[in-house]
Amino acid sequence: MLNVFTPNRHANNVLEIKPEELKERNIKGIITDLDNTLVAWDEPDAPEEIIEWFRKMGEAGIEIVIASNNNENRVKLFSEPLDKSFIHSARKPLALAFQKARKGMGLKKEEIIVVGDQLLTDVLGGNLAGYYTVLVTPIVETDGFWTRINRKIENLIKKRLKRKGKI
Ligand SMILES: [Mg+2]
Numbered sequence: 001m002l003n004v005f006t007p008n009r010h011a012n013n014v015l016e017i018k019p020e021e022l023k024e025r026n027i028k029g030i031i032t033d034l035d036n037t038l039v040a041w042d043e044p045d046a047p048e049e050i051i052e053w054f055r056k057m058g059e060a061g062i063e064i065v066i067a068s069n070n071n072e073n074r075v076k077l078f079s080e081p082l083d084k085s086f087i088h089s090a091r092k093p094l095a096l097a098f099q100k101a102r103k104g105m106g107l108k109k110e111e112i113i114v115v116g117d118q119l120l121t122d123v124l125g126g127n128l129a130g131y132y133t134v135l136v137t138p139i140v141e142t143d144g145f146w147t148r149i150n151r152k153i154e155n156l157i158k159k160r161l162k163r164k165g166k167i
Contacts, residue, residue, distance in 0.1 A: 005157050006166045007123045007135035014038060014115060014136055015053055019060035022113070028061065029105040031098060031131070033116030034068035034075060034086075036138040041147070044074075046082055054082060065101040067092065069121060070144075092116075093125030119157055120150045135167070 011017055014037060017030075035041035038050050046054075057064055066086040068075045079086035085104055090097035102112055114131040116122020117138040126133035143151055161167045 002157070002161060002164060002166060004124055004127050005119045006127070006161060007119075007133045009132075009134045010167060011134055011136050013139070015049060017113075017115065017134060019056050019062055022057075022062055023060055027111055027113055027132075029063045029065070029102070029107045029112040030057065031065050031067050031101045031112060031114045031126075033092075033118070033122045034066050034078060035070055035147070036117045036140060036143065037115060037122070037136055038066070039078070040140040041142070041144050042140075044077055046078065051082065054084065063105045063107070065104060067097045067101050069146075092121040093128060095125065095129045098125060098129040098131065118147065118150060119154045 014032065032038060039046055054064060064084055066075065066079050066084055067090045068086070068088055069090050069092055070088060072088040075086050075088035085101075087097045087100055098114065102109065105112070109130050112131055113134055114122060114126030115134045115136060116126070117136050119135065123133045123135050158167065
């Protein structure tokens, strides 16, 4: 049961995910979460280093789709200035948004990684849908309302994962 909550990899932040390493593994696309993954959940715009990360990925031919459970307004305001594809109200961990993102990129599952800061949405959803998952440390320790509830459950799962040496 715990395996569905176990990410394939853990990173301190998305900047640790390098285009060279993805290319070596034949990864051509990233489905990434927004809140507390790319930017603090209460921060509207991308910081310079994230813009730079997007640029480098683009140069390496790696596509990015932002898939967020947050509302249209939030996700659109963040993604549009960056000219990035996005899916708002994604309802992760359900598979639909991942499928939509993958079809939009025209890639196979093996060519995509799923990145996010939450076990219950990003990692669980990515794993169930059959993707390689990367868990990042949340950018800030605070969260929006629903995420705060998810985090309580997440903390219990994390304790068990740690006990079993899975993370
Ligand atoms: Mg998040």
